[in-house]
Amino acid sequence: MSFVKVYIHFVWSTKNRVPFLSSKELRTKVWTHIKENANKKGVFIDHINGYSEHCHCLVSLGVDQTIQKVVQLIKGESSFWINKNKLTLEKFEWQDEYLAASISESGVIKVRDYIRNQEMHHKDKTFEEEYLAFIKKYNFEEMKD
Secondary structure, eight states, X not given: OOOOOEEEEEEEEBGGGXXXXXXXXXXXXXXXXXXXXXXXXXXXXXXEEEETTEEEEEEEEOTTOOHHXXXXXXXXXXXXXXXXXXXSSSOOOBOSOOEEEEEOGGGXXXXXXXXXXXXXXXXXXXXXXXXXXXXXXXXXXXXXX
C-alpha cells in the first residue's frame, strides 16, 4: 500500500477578476458544491474559501492525482454548475491561470486558518495585493526568467 500526503494550496480568480461571487451566501453555496463534488470524484479538499473574485483551496493530492487534473476538475465542473444553475447574471468563468504551492505538514494549520479567514483578510487587502504577496512569498518571481 502506498502512503501519500502532498498538500497543495491553490489560488485562482474569476475571469478578468469580475466579482461574480459578491455575496457570502453565494460563496458558501459554491464552496460547498465544489467540496462535495470533489469528494465524489475522489479529490480531498481540506479547506476551501475565498472572496468575491477568487478562491483558495487546500487539497491533499491522492496517489494518482496531478495538480493540473485536480484544478481542471474543480474549476471546470464548478463553472459549469454555476452557469447551469444560473447563479450569476452573466456567464461565469474562472481565469485559466492559477497559483499552486506545496505546503509542508507543519504549515497546514497556518494555511487552513488563512483560508478560513478570507472575509476578514479582505477587509484590509485587495486580491491583487494578496496575489502579489503570494508571488513573492513562494518565489515565483525568480521562475519568470
